[in-house]
Amino acid sequence: MKIDIVSVFPEYFEVMNLSLMGKAQAKGLLEIKAHNLRDWTHDVHHSVDDTPVGGGAGMVMKPEVWSECLDELLGFSQPSAATDAVDTSDPGDSAAPDSSAPSGAPVLIFPNPSAPLFTQRDATELSHADHLLFGCGRYEGYDARIPDYYRAQGVDVREYSIGDYVLNGGEVAVSVMLEAITRLMPGFMGNPDSIVEESYTGEGALLEHRQYTKPAVWRGIAVPDVLLSGDHGKVDRFRRDEALARTAEIRPDLIAALDCKALDKADRKTLMALGWEVSAAHPRRLAD
Ligand SMILES: C[S@@+](CC[C@H](N)C(=O)[O-])C[C@H]1O[C@@H](n2cnc3c(N)ncnc32)[C@H](O)[C@@H]1O
Secondary structure: OEEEEEEOOHHHHHHHHOHHHHHHHHOOOOEEEEEEHHHHOOOOOOOOEEOOOOOOOOOEEOHHHHHHHHHHHHOOOOOOHHHHOOOOOOOOHHHOOOOOOOOOOOEEEEEOOOOOEOOHHHHHHHOOOOEEEEEOOOOOOEOOHHHHHHHHOOOEEEEEEOOOOOOOOHHHHHHHHHHHHHOOOOOOOOOHHHHOOOOOOOOOOOOOOOOOOOOOEEOOEEOOHHHHOOOHHHHHHHHHHHHHHHHHHHOHHHHHOOOHHHOOHHHHHHHHHOOEEOOOOOOEEOOO
């Protein structure tokens, strides 16, 4: 997978040479390049921002610098004055992102706190892409016409938030998304089984059960007996019940999204004991 990242702090991404990400690059599975947005500026101060139109605090990233950079990285020829004036107000359905992340075509991703939440489902989909291009925002963010323009040119443009909080810049958010995406690529993990049963993964996603290692008793705290029983059926059931109980407590929205038809008898029994009704299409908390 080819990954281009545009940032005013490209050095931040030196961390990508460490650990599994570094190994994946050495194996040729990933090719990561961080570019300095200021390389596409023409003024003596290499400025990438300007004051907000309409007033307000802070600065906004300028569209002209971003477009010179993105045109080059996307392999677009420089737009003529006529193309520059393209109406991006209503891209219409034809310009809607293709949710299947077409292989070969770059997917352009802007981290943005006021965008839909990035989830494991997005990570799974994007792990099949051939080329990802990330644009890191700074200051009050980037001019809103940038994603609109590239969408109107038929580029698959995504804007994602990594959580309900505001960071100083997109660099941390890009690292988070990249790690979630690349670890799902075939060949990335030394032990591919380790990503099969994880939190948020697959249909009927739950939070994972708790994990323990040896010793069986540590500082007076014992691991649950059943995990030492050697009875795989019982261990699987215990873990599944724990996953259901933890999810019901911490993320009831994930339980409410389950398909009741896909639950087995033991799952239903556990959920009913936890106060959920399981006879409709999706579980419903009885207290609601
Ligand atoms: C200080 S933030 C801009 C915040 C923006 N004015 C707002 O209130 O929504 C600067 C940049 O950091 C990145 N960023 C900050 N928080 C983020 C989050 N939760 N998820 C993704 N990106 C984030 C984005 O790239 C954003 O353009």
